[in-house]
Amino acid sequence: MNEDDSKKTGGSFERDTDYIPDRITHEGRRPEHGPADVPLWPVEAGRYRLVAARACPWASRAIIVRQLLGLEDVISLGLCGPTHDLRSWTFDLDPGGVDPVLGIERLQQAYFARFPAYPKGITVPAVVDVPTGQVVTNDFPWITHDLFFEWREFHREDAPDLWPAELREEMEAVMKRVYTEVNNGVYRCGFASSQDAYDAAYDRLWTAMDWLEERLADRRYLMGETVTEADVRLFTTLVRFDPVYHGHFKCNRQKLTELPNLWRYARDLFALPGFGDTVDFDQIKTHYYSVHRGINPTGIVPQGPDLSVWTEPAGRHS
Template sequence: MSEDSANDSANDGADDSGTDTSGSYVEEGKSFDRDMNYIPDRIVREPEEGADPPQWPVEPGRYRLVAAKACPWANRAIIVRELLGLEEVISLGLAGPVHDKRSWTFDLDPDGVDPVLGVERLQQSYFARYPDYPRGITVPAMVDVPTGQVVTNDFPWITHDLFFEWREHHKPGAPDLWPADVREEMDEVMQRVFTEVNNGVYRCGFAGSQEAYDEAYDRLWTALDWLEERLADRRYLMGSTITEADVRLFTTLARFDAVYHGHFKCNRQKLVELPHLWGYARDLFQTPGFGSNTDFEQIKQHYYVVQTDVNPSQVVPQGPDLSGWTTPHGREQLG
């Protein structure tokens, strides 16, 4: 796996990180196609002048990660930031779980204003840099605090660069999320996880025809069966230690029974009925940085309220029972 590849592929499928904030995601008669056109700037240790896309310098305290615990793509960045111990280096602004047609908003903060950026909507940081920004207002986003301008919202590169470019600021003993000895295989695993699972649930949920849904459903469960088998004899996706691949899979598994099984019609089985995946998900949930950044109520609020073409009533279900997430997983024996 090259340090120059963040791995999530383009054009595989509008997304709940805010590419479409209207609540309309399903196109009648069509398969779901994710818009992966993000602001490509990067924050790097040694920026090159005149680089295309632009490069910004790593500077502790300069940037604010704006995210939402409801969104799986943003949840990745929140988890990685804590795993690497970057809490004192990059501040965190949290948007509420329910956005409107314009933007993610800071409903969780006093008076609905982000205390560092001084804005009510993430949209204001996008417009500070691009007054006529034509695309969706997405999380996660890295914002330059001095100017209030968005730097990048390219979520695969954000977590990639938190590891590679901010290494001097990692906490002692921070996990090696991109181990060199398995990086080539990890690249292949993350690619399949993204296309078939992370994005696969959306292809099911936002399918505009029976044929599109059937194809998406079959693809998703082929991949989940592969993962169930893979995790039968290894504790994590790449072996005995946590990697970026595990972070990327976890955020989908955490939402599976609460949202994807019913809301997105991914209902062959529940996660709790897949013994290896369920044990693996609990193992990660009970690892510092994962469960503490997983908010099931915000997750349900986001999907069931915002995605009105899938759930026009906006009724949020009370279930499922979440008590199992803290039960023993028994996977320590695998490494």
């Protein structure tokens, strides 16, 4: 994602959530859930490219879900570098700084190919239609939702049930609280521009963190004994908490490593294929400390913390 287009009201950070609403659905069907009358694209193996960045928590959701479901050979993955300027995320990790499939240097080019005067921020994750080079959607909650519900025919046989039917209503409520209070809550702390706004954001964040610590006292994952989309959404914030949010965003009541249940839970997820092996701590730190010059004017990237602790056994299965 790119926080540059978000706004502040009375010193409080408000995320701009006006994304390209298109959906990719099985045979271009009208989905049962979500906004009506959005443009629809058909599921088609090999047609789309997921453009993401390992630095971005919102994009990391899509990277994780794509791998968990076994869609690597069905939807290709383009990775941007950890930093961006006001114009766009760039493909500086690729030879010559050009995405080898799309043939572009900036993700902005895919947005402009469809919307020549696109007025908003160029965000990841984005799904791009390879034949036309045009962006399809950057609506990150629906991207992962539809990877599960609409691409089922391409899932690997042992893919996890990320949206269990019997848990879906409760899971939606949990994910809503995780998003508003934790995923976005750390940003409200970091980008607050008044003391009152920061204090309110900090209190909201830690109320939610305490709720999660208690919830995980007697269950392995957020919804019980199996991994769901709710865990994916929480993990991308937790894995960035000590390296970035604790200090850089002033979320510093405690470190994640000082919260026993959340810390064991996060390491448990980190050890699973699709989670820890998609994380790049160097890119994460480089992104936040280099791009957010309003918070870190020098652009200095700290050496700590010690990240080897993530590979220590969690023992959550017991």
